[in-house]
Amino acid sequence: MAGCRCKICKKNEAILKLESYRLNLCPDCFDDFVLRRTKKGIHDFKMFGPDERILVAVSGGKDSLGLWDVLVRLGYRADGFYIDLGIKDYSAESKRLARAYAEANGLTLHVRSVPDDFGGLGIRDIAWKTRRKPCSVCGTLKRHLMNRLALDEKYDVLATGHNLDDEVTTLFGNTLHWQTEYMGRQYPVLPAVDEGLQRKVKPLIYLGEKEMAAYVTLRGIPYIYDECPMAEGASSLFYKDLLNQLELHSPGSKLAFLKGFFDQRERFRTELERPALAACTRCGTLTTAEVCAACRLKERLAPAAPGEPDDGADDQANP
Amino acid sequence: MKVRYRNRVLDYPAKPPTREAILKELGLNPLAVLFVDAATGKLLPPGQPLTPELEIEIRAVISGG
Numbered sequence: 001m002a003g004c005r006c007k008i009c010k011k012n013e014a015i016l017k018l019e020s021y022r023l024n025l026c027p028d029c030f031d032d033f034v035l036r037r038t039k040k041g042i043h044d045f046k047m048f049g050p051d052e053r054i055l056v057a058v059s060g061g062k063d064s065l066g067l068w069d070v071l072v073r074l075g076y077r078a079d080g081f082y083i084d085l086g087i088k089d090y091s092a093e094s095k096r097l098a099r100a101y102a103e104a105n106g107l108t109l110h111v112r113s114v115p116d117d118f119g120g121l122g123i124r125d126i127a128w129k130t131r132r133k134p135c136s137v138c139g140t141l142k143r144h145l146m147n148r149l150a151l152d153e154k155y156d157v158l159a160t161g162h163n164l165d166d167e168v169t170t171l172f173g174n175t176l177h178w179q180t181e182y183m184g185r186q187y188p189v190l191p192a193v194d195e196g197l198q199r200k201v202k203p204l205i206y207l208g209e210k211e212m213a214a215y216v217t218l219r220g221i222p223y224i225y226d227e228c229p230m231a232e233g234a235s236s237l238f239y240k241d242l243l244n245q246l247e248l249h250s251p252g253s254k255l256a257f258l259k260g261f262f263d264q265r266e267r268f269r270t271e272l273e274r275p276a277l278a279a280c281t282r283c284g285t286l287t288t289a290e291v292c293a294a295c296r297l298k299e300r301l302a303p304a305a306p307g308e309p310d311d312g313a314d315d316q317a318n319p
Numbered sequence: 320m321k322v323r324y325r326n327r328v329l330d331y332p333a334k335p336p337t338r339e340a341i342l343k344e345l346g347l348n349p350l351a352v353l354f355v356d357a358a359t360g361k362l363l364p365p366g367q368p369l370t371p372e373l374e375i376e377i378r379a380v381i382s383g384g
Contacts, residue, residue: 003366017365019350024365061382169383213353213380217362227382236383244350244381 008033016214020251027218034215037206038070045188047201052156054078057146058101058109060094060224063161065101066212067204069219071159072107078159083145084113085138086122087229094224101221110153112145118301123230130300134230137297144285144294150198163204163212168254169239171261183261184268193277196286208254209240320369323357324377335369345377353378 003013004024012026025033041047048054054071058064058080071078082098084091095111102109115122123141127134150158167186174182192199204212216223231237246253279285280292291299320335321328324345342349354363357374369375 003364013364014366015362015364017349062380063382165381166383208350209380209382210350210353213378214362217353217355217360217378225378227379231383234383237381240381240383241348241351244348247350248348 015218018211020208020247020254022251030214030218034066034207034211035070035074037211038067038203039074041188041203041205041207042201045201045205047159047189047203048076048157048199050075052077053154055110055146055150055153055155055158056080057142057158057160058082058098059161060097061161062213062216062223063163063166063204063209065098065161065221065223066216066219067159067161068101068107069105069216069221071203072105079108079110079155081110081112081146081149083142084111084115085141086113086115086118087124088122090224090226090229091122093226097222097224110149112149114141114145117145118298121301126297126301127230130297135234138230140293140297144292147198148283148285151196155198157199157201159201159203161204161212162202163207163209164254164258165209165240165243166236167202167205168243168258169236171258172239172243173235180268184265187262187265193286196277196279196284205258206255320371321357321374322377323375324352325379332371335371335373338365338369341375341377347377347379351379351381353380 006012006014006026006029007023008029009026012028014024015027016030017024054076056064056068056071056078058068060082068078068080080098080102082095084095098109099111101107114126118126121129123134123138126141127137130137146158149155167188170186171183173179174186188202188205190200227237243254275288277286277288278290280287280290280295282291282295285292285294287293289296320331322331322341324347327345329341329344336344338349338354342352355361355376355378356363357376363375
């Protein structure tokens with residue numbers, strides 16, 4: 001056999017080269033690697049306990065389906081939540097894949113639809129009508145709907161598939177623009193606030209995009225390969241490319257950057273004085289304003305409020 | 320050997336190039352892709368020689384927005 005051996009078991013043929021770790025791994029050792037890295041993230045940041053009910057935000061992509069699969073294999077009680085964003089073929093295909101995974105594994109998948117809540121409008125139309133960026137609208141509505149469902153269905157924690165690359169990219173962007181307030185909030189666990197905002201966790205904090213894509217491929221889990229059409233030209237994609245160049249030159253840089261930030265994070269937290277939270281007067285969700293960001297979006301779509309120039313300021317402040 | 324990446328197809332009818340040469344031609348970072356055997360949909364082992372009859376799909380793994 002001309003192939004190279006797994007660097008861990010030194011027995012089987014390696015199936016994957018992990019440049020960041022200078023490791024060639026066989027399927028069994030790679031599978032173990034992914035499970036262990038996820039467990040380490042859950043443990044290091046005290047994300048949740050074995051008896052808690054977890055709601056996994058599922059998009060049909062590699063990270064969220066991979067996360068759901070890993071959590072179930074680790075023995076956690078994890079259900080899925082898919083949000084139909086009304087992005088034509090992309091949403092139809094991603095919903096099909098999320099449902100297929102749930103059905104194949106006998107798991108519960110909750111489904112909500114943005115067009116059902118917004119008079120038939122999808123993310124693109126809502127963004128256009130409110131003069132906001134699609135990714136900003138998407139984030140606002142996803143956070144709102146996920147939190148609402150987690151509370152209504154009494155889940156203890158909400159898990160998202162944000163991975164190491166996502167977190168390093170966010171940190172890089174925030175550092176580049178010295179958005180210290182956002183840096184103070186960036187962490188793999190956001191604790192619950194009173195009875196209105198559910199705890200949010202990112203168990204894939206120690207796993208990169210390549211690892212998650214390889215994991216779902218090896219597990220035979222069909223996922224949507226295509227990038228969201230709304231993300232075309234997004235700064236995050238450019239930053240990820242830059243960070244991958246850095247990582248290739250200096251393996252381990254991404255993880256070191258993120259870990260170093262977590263060590264220093266308290267510096268930024270002291271700058272944070274979060275405004276008092278109160279129930280949204282329209283839907284009851286906890287918010288820093290009188291009306292939450294999702295309800296404000298709805299109101300801006302009304303004929304009497306034809307959209308004002310957007311500064312995007314409420315995206316991160318109000319769920 | 321054929322290499323597919325998104326809507327591009329590269330054909331190497333004679334001697335297949337190395338993985339590194341393919342990535343360089345496409346301007347891709349090895350951290351951003353997986354090499355998949357198009358016939359089976361399985362990962363292509365890093366040590367497996369590239370042969371003329373092989374058809375490879377290079378799958379992008381980066382997502383953002």
